[in-house]
Amino acid sequence: MIKVGVYGASGRVGKLLLEDLKSTPDMSLSCVYVRGTLDFSIDPSVLVTSDLKSFLSASDIIIDFSLPDACEALLEQATKTPKPLVIGTTGLNTHQLNLLKDASQIMPILYATNMSLGVALLNKLVYQASAALEGFDIEIVEMHHKHKKDAPSGTALTLSESAANGRGLNIEDVRVSGRDGNIGERSKDEISVMALRGGDIVGRHTVGFYNDGEFIELNHTATSRSTFSKGAIRAGKWLSDKEAGLYSISDCLEL
Ligand SMILES: NC(=O)C1=CN([C@@H]2O[C@H](COP(=O)(O)OP(=O)(O)OC[C@H]3O[C@@H](n4cnc5c(N)ncnc54)[C@H](OP(=O)(O)O)[C@@H]3O)[C@@H](O)[C@H]2O)C=CC1
């Protein structure tokens, strides 16, 4: 039985992880980290703690869906108490991403901005389309619920990297994240990533390739947040016996 610790357990995805783990063979919830008081009931066998060291020690693997600063604290403690980590938190800054990479030298870490099978495939398709559709303008639009804090979404940023890689470009050189005012014509290589927020949209990503006379749009829509929690649990099972290293969702899905 793989003992799972959930970080961000009171959140939208965290709560689903607790539910989904109940029906997952070979895995059980061992521990949740909470910084305040728990406002829902939980099996008394599960350790509820606000001490990161105890949290890590009580689990065989950790699944994290929290916020960037919380993820940073987890990574810092994990370097002293290493465990396989499935990280789903988005909006990490450069320092936090570097911390994650460094930590992966001493423990296996699977970092995915989107845990769904569909988006993992979409990234491959975007890379191929970007390489094949020379001269087409690439524009990415993402839509999420009004509570989402980071923008653009981690998924959209990863998709923009796939698109840039398909063209042999560095995304940092070509990404545009907003247009307003008398900005002039679109430049040839720019890849725009635009964020819309509203209501309860779980997650929608469209990558468009636009040319004179035709365009193609590749779209993925998550209709249930369970897609992410189930995907993270699948990733955790896969990661539990891996060597230290940084893994992607494509590694886990063998895409
Ligand atoms: N990779 C993927 O497939 C997906 C990634 N995400 C990402 O996962 C993250 C969580 O999303 P979501 O569940 O919607 O967010 P929520 O805001 O609903 O949940 C955030 C969780 O993190 C906890 N948290 C916040 N700050 C801290 C802190 N400083 N220390 C400890 N815990 C903290 C919150 O606890 P508290 O109750 O105490 O505030 C809460 O449990 C986001 O970054 C989101 O973008 C979301 C969906 C899919």
Ligand SMILES: O=C(O)C1=N[C@H](C(=O)O)C[C@H](O)C1
């Ligand atoms: O915050 C969310 O909800 C989501 N966040 C992830 C992201 O930033 O890409 C994944 C998913 O789209 C939902």
